Amino acid sequence: MFIRYNPNPHSVYVGDCVIRAISKSLGMSWEEVYIRLAIQGLMLSDMPSANNVWGNFLRNNDYSRHIIPNTCPDCYTVRDFCIDYPQGNYILCTGTHVVTAIDGNYYDSWDSGDEVVTYYWQRKE
Numbered sequence: 001m002f003i004r005y006n007p008n009p010h011s012v013y014v015g016d017c018v019i020r021a022i023s024k025s026l027g028m029s030w031e032e033v034y035i036r037l038a039i040q041g042l043m044l045s046d047m048p049s050a051n052n053v054w055g056n057f058l059r060n061n062d063y064s065r066h067i068i069p070n071t072c073p074d075c076y077t078v079r080d081f082c083i084d085y086p087q088g089n090y091i092l093c094t095g096t097h098v099v100t101a102i103d104g105n106y107y108d109s110w111d112s113g114d115e116v117v118t119y120y121w122q123r124k125e
Contacts, residue, residue, distance in 0.1 A: 005107035079113035089123035
């Protein structure tokens with residue numbers, strides 16, 4: 001279920017999870033995503049890592065945002081999500097991290113399977 005993925009040119013593990021996740025989900029290079037988010041941030045007068053910047057970018061690239069039901073707000077993990085959603089392309093958001101899940105596997109620079117998902121973005125097929 002966990003597949004190691006780190007497209008960062010310097011193999012950085014922190015601070016760029018949004019870029020890494022979008023890179024995998026859209027099949028773009030790390031550099032291309034970084035530049036596109038920087039441009040989006042410039043247009044919105046905000047930082048590329050701001051939720052509204054990359055959220056707007058995802059909306060413009062055929063993603064829709066969904067909230068995890070409040071039935072178990074502290075226990076629904078990335079691993080659980082992948083079991084429940086074995087097909088599709090998703091970007092999962094926790095309180096402090098972003099990771100891509102595609103067809104039941106999650107792609108990250110570290111095993112984030114125990115992180116609790118609060119909302120997610122689904123790419124339209």
